[in-house]
Structures are given as C-alpha cells and as structure tokens.
Amino acid sequence: MSHPVLHVDQVTKRFGGFTAVDNVSLTLRPGERFGLIGPNGSGKTTLINCISGALRSTEGRVTFDGHDVSTLPAYKRTRRGIARSFQIPRPFKSMTVLENLLVAIDFAAVGHGLNARQQESEVTAILDKMGLGSKTHVLSSQLSQVELRKMELARAVASRPKLLISDEAMAGLSSSEIDEVLDLLIALNKDGITIIMIEHIMHAVMRFSDRVLCMEAGRVIAEGAPKDVMANPRVQEAYLGV
Amino acid sequence: MRGNGFWLAAAAFISAAYGLTVFATNDYVFFAGYIILQFMVLATAWNILGGYAGYVNFGTNAFFGLGVYTAVFMAKAFGAPLLLQILVAGLVGAVLGFAVGLLTLRMHGIFFSIATIAMSIIIETFIINWKFVGGASGVQLLRPPPTAPFDSYIRMLFVIAAVMVVLAVAVARYVQNSWIGRGLRAVRDDEIAAECTGVPTLQLKLLACSISGFFLCAMGAPAAMYLQYADPASAFNLNYSVSALAMSLIGGTAHWIGPLLGALLLASTQQLLTVTISSEVNVLVLGLMLVLFVVGAPDGLIGLYRRFFKPKSSDPSGGSSAP
Numbered sequence: 001m002s003h004p005v006l007h008v009d010q011v012t013k014r015f016g017g018f019t020a021v022d023n024v025s026l027t028l029r030p031g032e033r034f035g036l037i038g039p040n041g042s043g044k045t046t047l048i049n050c051i052s053g054a055l056r057s058t059e060g061r062v063t064f065d066g067h068d069v070s071t072l073p074a075y076k077r078t079r080r081g082i083a084r085s086f087q088i089p090r091p092f093k094s095m096t097v098l099e100n101l102l103v104a105i106d107f108a109a110v111g112h113g114l115n116a117r118q119q120e121s122e123v124t125a126i127l128d129k130m131g132l133g134s135k136t137h138v139l140s141s142q143l144s145q146v147e148l149r150k151m152e153l154a155r156a157v158a159s160r161p162k163l164l165i166s167d168e169a170m171a172g173l174s175s176s177e178i179d180e181v182l183d184l185l186i187a188l189n190k191d192g193i194t195i196i197m198i199e200h201i202m203h204a205v206m207r208f209s210d211r212v213l214c215m216e217a218g219r220v221i222a223e224g225a226p227k228d229v230m231a232n233p234r235v236q237e238a239y240l241g242v
Numbered sequence: 243m244r245g246n247g248f249w250l251a252a253a254a255f256i257s258a259a260y261g262l263t264v265f266a267t268n269d270y271v272f273f274a275g276y277i278i279l280q281f282m283v284l285a286t287a288w289n290i291l292g293g294y295a296g297y298v299n300f301g302t303n304a305f306f307g308l309g310v311y312t313a314v315f316m317a318k319a320f321g322a323p324l325l326l327q328i329l330v331a332g333l334v335g336a337v338l339g340f341a342v343g344l345l346t347l348r349m350h351g352i353f354f355s356i357a358t359i360a361m362s363i364i365i366e367t368f369i370i371n372w373k374f375v376g377g378a379s380g381v382q383l384l385r386p387p388p389t390a391p392f393d394s395y396i397r398m399l400f401v402i403a404a405v406m407v408v409l410a411v412a413v414a415r416y417v418q419n420s421w422i423g424r425g426l427r428a429v430r431d432d433e434i435a436a437e438c439t440g441v442p443t444l445q446l447k448l449l450a451c452s453i454s455g456f457f458l459c460a461m462g463a464p465a466a467m468y469l470q471y472a473d474p475a476s477a478f479n480l481n482y483s484v485s486a487l488a489m490s491l492i493g494g495t496a497h498w499i500g501p502l503l504g505a506l507l508l509a510s511t512q513q514l515l516t517v518t519i520s521s522e523v524n525v526l527v528l529g530l531m532l533v534l535f536v537v538g539a540p541d542g543l544i545g546l547y548r549r550f551f552k553p554k555s556s557d558p559s560g561g562s563s564a565p
C-alpha cells in the first residue's frame with residue numbers, strides 16, 4: 001500500500017474555552033476522493049484551516065506527504081502541495097482572473113522555474129479547463145458567484161497541489177452549476193489530485209466520494225463508505241436534529 | 243524599451259537639476275525645489291507600504307524625524323559627511339521599518355495606523371529627552387563648505403534630493419513590477435487568501451516596511467542641513483505624515499507615478515501659497531484637496547487619467563499590468 005498523502009493525528013482546536021475540533025484523526029490515500037460532512041458549526045472549516053495552516057491546531061499533528069507540517073505557516077504548506085478554496089470566496093479583488101492565478105504560479109509553484117510565457121500558457125490551460133477562458137482578463141470583482149467559485153478552484157489548481165480542499169464550492173449554486181463544479185472536481189481528481197470535498201449537498205457528496213467522514217460538534221461521528229455513513233443513525237440524527 | 247525610457251528620463255531629470263544649479267541666479271528656486279523633491283521621495287516611499295501593501299502608516303514623521311536626528315547625531319559625534327549621514331539614516335529607517343513590519347503580525351487596518359502614531363510619539367519623546375542632540379529646545383547646526391563641483395550648499399542639497407527621487411522611484415518601480423509587487427497586492431486584497439496561495443505575507447510586509455522606512459528616514463537626514471537647525475517639534479511634525487499620505491492618495495496609489503504627481507502637485511501648490519498667502523493656509527488646502535479627491539476621484543490622478551484617456555475595453559486589467 002502506498003503511504004498516505006495526508007495524516008491528521010488527533011487534532012484539536014480550541015477557541016478560548018470552546019473546542020471547535022475535538023481530537024479528530026483521518027488518513028487520506030493518494031488519489032482519494034474524500035467527502036467531509038456535518039451540520040453547521042460542526043468544525044469542518046476549522047479542521048481544514050488546521051490542515052491548510054490558516055490556523056494552528058491546539059493539539060495533534062498534521063503529516064503531509066510524509067512530513068510533519070503542523071508548525072509550518074500556510075504559505076509553506078501550500079508550496080508543499082496543500083491547496084484550498086474558501087467557503088466564502090476570497091478573490092484578489094483588484095486583480096484580473098489571470099493575475100489571481102499568476103499569484104499562485106509566482107509564489108506556490110515557485111520551484112517550477114517557468115518563464116513568463118510558460119506561466120501564461122499554464123494559466124490559460126487551467127482557465128480553459130475550468131470553463132473560465134473567456135474571463136481571463138476580467139477583474140475578479142466582476143465575476144458571478146459560480147465564476148468566483150470556479151476561479152477559487154482554478155487558483156488552487158494553479159499552485160500545482162497534491163491535495164485540494166474544496167470548502168462548500170457548490171453552496172448557493174443552481175443544480176446545473178453544481179454538476180459543472182462536480183465534474184470539474186472529478187476531472188481534477190482524474191489528473192491525480194487527492195481531494196477533500198466539504199459539502200452540504202448530499203447527492204453531490206454521494207456521487208463524488210470514495211469515502212465520507214461526518215463531524216458533529218467537533219467530533220468524528222462516522223466514517224466509511226458513503227452509503228454506510230448516510231445510513232448511520234447518528235448521522236441522520238445529527239442532520240435531522242439541527 | 244520601457245526600461246531604457248525610464249532610465250533616460252531619470253538621467254535627463256538629474257541633468258536638468260544639475261543644469262539648474264549652474265545657470266539659475268536666484269537661490270529661492272532651490273529652497274522651494276528641495277521641498278518639492280523631498281515630498282516626492284516621502285510620498286513614493288510611503289506608497290510602497292501604504293499603497294502597494296495597503297498598510298496605512300501614519301508614522302512618516304517618526305521616520306523623517308529619526309532621519310533628521312540621525313544626521314544631527316552623526317554630525318555632532320563624528321563630523322560625518324552628508325552622504326554618510328543619509329546612508330546611516332536610511333539604515334536606521336530600515337531597522338525601524340522592520341520593527342513596524344512586525345506590528346503587522348497582529349495589527350491590521352486602523353489598529354496598525356494607530357500603532358504607528360504611538361510609535362512616533364514614543365520616538366519623539368525619546369529625542370526630546372536626549373540632551374546630546376539638543377533636547378526639546380533643538381540644536382543649531384553649522385554647514386560645512388559644499389563639496390565640489392558645487393559652490394553653494396543649497397544647490398548641492400537640491401541635486402542630492404533629485405538623486406534621491408530617482409533612487410526612490412527606481413526602487414518603487416522595481417517593487418511594483420516584480421513578483422514582490424504582485425505579492426504585496428495580494429496581501430492588500432486579502433491577506434489570508436494570499437498566505438494560502440503561497441505568498442510569504444510576513445516576509446513581504448517586512449521587506450516593504452524596511453524599504454519604505456529606508457527612504458522615509460534617509461530623506462530626513464539632509465533636512466537638518468537644509469534648515470541648519472533641528473528641533474523635535476518640527477522634525478517630528480505630523481504634517482509629514484499627512485502630506486505623504488495625501489500626496490499618494492491624490493496621485494493614485496496603484497502606480498509609482500501617482501505619488502510622484504501627487505507630491506509635485508501638492509508641494510508646488512503649497513510652496514506657491516506659502517509665498518503668496520501664508521504657510522498656515524497649506525494645511526487647509528491639503529485637507530480640501532484630499533476631501534475633493536476621496537469623493538470625486540478615489541483612484542487619484544491615475545484614476546482620472548484612466549477614466550478619460552483610455553478606452554475602457556482595451557485594458558480591463560487596469561493599472562496592474564502597466565510598467
């Protein structure tokens with residue numbers, strides 16, 4: 001068996017006295033499609049903040065690609081291959097779509113030694129793939145909701161990640177747009193990127209995931225094959241009990 | 243091509259400044275011109291942090307004043323020549339800038355700005371209580387004879403200020419067009435997203451603060467010999483902070499040309515008003531113009547230029563990709 005791409009080992013995150021993530025462990029195999037679910041406020045975003053480095057975990061360890069990254073700042077984790085999108089999109093508003101992606105290429109894919117022309121053609125390729133080709137030179141502040149979501153994913157992809165974490169990239173989208181984004185994530189996974197998908201839209205989670213983990217109040221309450229997790233009475237209770 | 247154009251313009255600028263010192267008969271033009279050049283440097287340097295990175299530094303006066311007193315100290319303690327005073331002041335400013343950069347770890351927006359005001363009060367208080375450099379009452383300075391080829395000290399200062407303008411603008415331009423500038427813009431737009439996109443935000447902010455601090459402080463050094471006098475109240479005058487900020491905003495912060503134009507416009511207006519009406523009216527004019535621009539042209543002169551002289555569709559990327 002190949003070694004895990006990500007190993008989260010008993011990670012806890014407290015805000016003051018409040019425990020948002022409570023002793024969570026998980027292990028991802030390379031190329032896996034992993035669904036992370038749980039009711040609002042259950043700690044999903046906080047957990048991936050601890051993985052991506054946007055927050056430091058209070059306890060526990062995060063091992064990525066065989067290296068302990070727990071104490072690394074976010075930018076170093078990104079350079080090692082952890083990329084993410086944000087639940088509420090965070091574009092670089094004063095920049096065009098092209099420039100947003102160039103930030104990732106300049107800084108995250110820094111070791112790849114591309115010249116300016118290669119950079120632009122790489123960005124163009126990513127944007128075409130994401131269906132954003134026509135928006136290359138548009139200011140990111142002028143994008144629609146679905147375009148913003150796609151640009152966030154495109155920017156993450158531009159950093160050449162091994163692991164991509166998508167935080168509710170489909171929230172607020174129409175059902176055809178949801179399918180579009182879902183197809184994108186599946187295509188990226190086919191290119192060899194391991195993906196964690198946080199999502200409330202259950203049919204998307206079911207279609208996407210090889211494996212699902214459900215959190216409630218910071219804890220893991222179920223993990224396994226999508227069907228089994230959905231059938232789990234605790235999961236059903238957590239969702240219905242909200 | 244464009245790079246050569248810049249350096250040609252820079253060479254022409256310095257030559258013109260030098261030519262003026264050879265041919266002009268009246269010294270007044272150098273007293274007034276020096277101040278305009280000084281504000282060009284201050285606004286350009288301020289903009290590297292305030293404009294590119296979006297951290298509004300209200301402590302320009304702390305850097306400037308510290309530069310003045312570094313020069314006073316170097317002159318009194320070691321009889322150091324002017325160029326050495328300027329260089330040492332620059333280094334002191336870079337160190338202070340680095341310290342200010344560390345503040346950005348925990349403080350953003352208005353909190354950062356307030357911290358820079360507090361910093362300037364602390365530094366001024368320190369100088370007020372330092373007897374060796376004259377304390378609160380200030381210190382008189384004697385100009386040494388000017389260095390050849392100059393035969394007048396003020397003319398020499400004028401050319402030095404012109405060279406400093408070129409250096410500051412060259413550095414600002416380099417920062418803006420390099421990966422540093424792109425990273426700083428990412429920081430300004432969204433620091434968390436920048437960090438998660440691989441931008442070493444802290445390092446870039448420290449770099450921007452140090453570069454900015456270098457020039458703000460270096461420009462303070464020749465002010466001591468310009469006035470032949472230094473006292474804390476004028477060296478640490480809040481006017482420097484307000485002016486550097488206002489000039490950058492009025493010119494436009496997205497491009498290095500903005501602060502340059504803003505300083506040219508405002509400082510010359512002020513010089514004119516000082517002669518024709520009074521120096522008190524300066525602050526009023528500064529305030530009025532700032533309000534006018536914030537309301538009517540939030541992107542400054544650069545924004546106005548783009549709105550009126552550029553077809554909208556041809557350059558949707560705005561100023562970002564400009565040289």
Ligand SMILES: Nc1ncnc2c1ncn2[C@@H]1O[C@H](COP(=O)(O)OP(=O)(O)OP(=O)(O)O)[C@@H](O)[C@H]1O
Nearest residue numbers: 015018020038039040041042043044045046047087
């Ligand atoms: N910076 C913070 N400071 C204090 N509390 C926080 C902070 N960030 C998150 N929390 C709290 O931690 C808990 C978990 O939040 P989190 O955003 O991780 O949930 P989530 O599972 O992503 O929810 P959602 O599905 O609504 O996005 C919430 O109660 C939230 O209020």
Ligand SMILES: [Mg+2]
Nearest residue numbers: 044045046087
């Ligand atoms: Mg969330």
